[in-house]
Amino acid sequence: MLRRSLSAPLALFLLTLGALLSFARPASAYPWMIRHEYTTCGLCHTDPSGGGILTAYGRAQSAVLLSTQFGEPDENPGKFKDFLFGVIPDNEHLLMQGWVREGYIANRTGGGAFGKTAADERFLDMRADLAAQLKFSRFRVSGMVGYASSDPSAAFYSQQAWVNGGTGGHVVAREYWAGYDNEEDTLTIRAGRLNQPFGIRNVEHTLLARSLTRTDSNQNQQHGVAVSYVSETNRAEVMAIAGNFQLRPDTYRERGYAGFFEHTFDGKYAVGLNSKLTYADTDSQRLTPHTLLQAHGVSGRLTPVKKLVILAEADALILGSKDVKTQLGGVGYVQADVEPIQGVHVLGTFEAANQGADDEKTRYRAWGSLWWFVVPHVDLRGDIIRSMQSGTDASMTYLAQLHIYL
C-alpha cells in the first residue's frame, strides 16, 4: 500500500529533478517571521533550526502570511501553494520542494555616490535545487540536490557543496541527512550533511557575519551529528562537526562543534547565544597550518510592532594557527525589516567586520533592499549595497533577483 502510494509521486519527483538538472541558494529561512509570533522554525520547516523544505503547515502560512493578498484575504489557500502548484497531491510521508533563483548583478568601483567605474555586469544563476523528505513514524530521511552552472557566481558560492569537481557545471548536494524525532517532538537527532547551527539563518547568505564565521547556508554545510531541542520559549541545537567530505584532501577538513541557544520573551523578542570552534590541519582558505577558528556571540530578533522586525548579530572572531600570533576580531550587523503592506518588505542592513589582523582596516557594508512576495511561490528582490574599507575606494553593487519555489 505504501509502495503504491509513493511510486507515482516519486516518479514525478525524479522527472522534475531531471528537468531541473537539465537546465542548468540555499534553504530560504525567514527569521523575521517572528512578527507573526513564529519564534521557532520546526513548525514550518523540516530543518528544526529553519530553512529547507516547507512542511504542509509552512506552505499554508507562506500563502496566507507571506504573499501579498490581492482582493479579500483567503484563509484557505487551496492546492496552488503545494508542490508543483498542486499537481502533486499531499502525501503524509513525502514532502518535496524545488527552488530556482536567477539574478542580475552590476558592480561599480571607484568611489562616488553610485560608483564611478563599471567593474562587471552579468546574469546570475543563483540556485536550482530540488529536495525531498521521507517520513516513517518518528524517522525521517531528507536530501537536496541541485545544479550550479559554469556561471562564475554559481561556482564561487557553491563549490564547498560540489558533487563533481573540475570545470564547467556542477551537481550540488548541500544537505542530506537521516533523523529521528522523539514522541513529544521536542528533540530531533540528525546525522548527515547539515546546516551549521550558528547565528541567524539569513537569506542574505553573503553577509560578512555568515562568510567570516563560515556559516553561509549556500555551501558551508558540514557532515556531522546534530541534536536540536525546542519548547514554547526556547530552542537550541548543537552539532558535532566531522568535516566536509566533499572537500579533499583531509588536511583541509574542519572539525569541531557549532551550536546556539535562543530564548523568547513575550513572543516578540528573542535573544540568542552562538558558539563555534573548528580545527583544521591546513586551513583551506588561508593555507595556514594547524588552524583553530572560533566564533562566539549573541543575536537578537525583535518585533516591537508587527510591521517592524529588527535582527542583530555580533560575534567575536578568534583565529589561531601555528607560529602565528592569535588574532582577535569581530563581525556584526543590524537589519531592520519594515513590511508596510503584506508581502512588501523594505530592509536596511548595516554590517561591520574586522578579523584583527595587523594593519587590517575595518570593512563596512550598507544595504538598501526591497523585497516583494508577489504570489505564493514567487518573490522579487532588489538590493543596493555599498562596500567601504578605509584605504580603498567604495564600491557599489546593484542586484536584482527572481525567486521561484515549487
Place this chain on the structure above:
Amino acid sequence: MRPSLPACLLALGGLLAAAPAAASPNYPNVIASELGLSDDKIPECTLCHATDAGGDGTVITPFGKFGLDKRNLAGSDTDSLKIYLKASEAEKIDSDGDGVIDVQELKDGTDPNTAPGGVSPGSIEAPEYGCAASTAPRGQGAAAGLLVGLVLLARRRR
C-alpha cells in the same frame, strides 16, 4: 632563384617550432600599470602560476584560479585581466581571508594567496571540491533521473 621544396619544408618547420606556447609575460606589468604599483611591487608570475615560467594549465593559486574559473580571466588577453582586477576590487575579494582584499595586497606588495603564516600554494596539494575525482559530463544526472522516473511510471501503469 626559386626556393627548393626541402628549404620550404625546413622554413615551415622552423616557423612551427618557433610558435610560442600561450603565455602572458606582460601580465605583471599590466597589473602594475592598472594599480599604479612601484617597480619594487611588480608581482611575479607565481602570483597565479606554479612557477615564473607561467604557461597554460599552470595556474594554481587562489587568486589566479578565481580569475580563471570564476571571472573569465584568460591568458594573452590583457583586457580580461583589467576587468578581473576591477571586479576583484569592486567585490572586495579576499582570496586568503586575511582581512586585506586582493587588490590592496597587490598595492601593498604582499601575497593575496596566503595569509600571514600560511604556506605557499605551490608547496602543498591544492584543495579539491567534489566527491568524485573527475568531472561528470553535463546532463548525465538529468538523464539518469529522467530514465528512472519513466521506468517507475511505466511500472505503475501495469
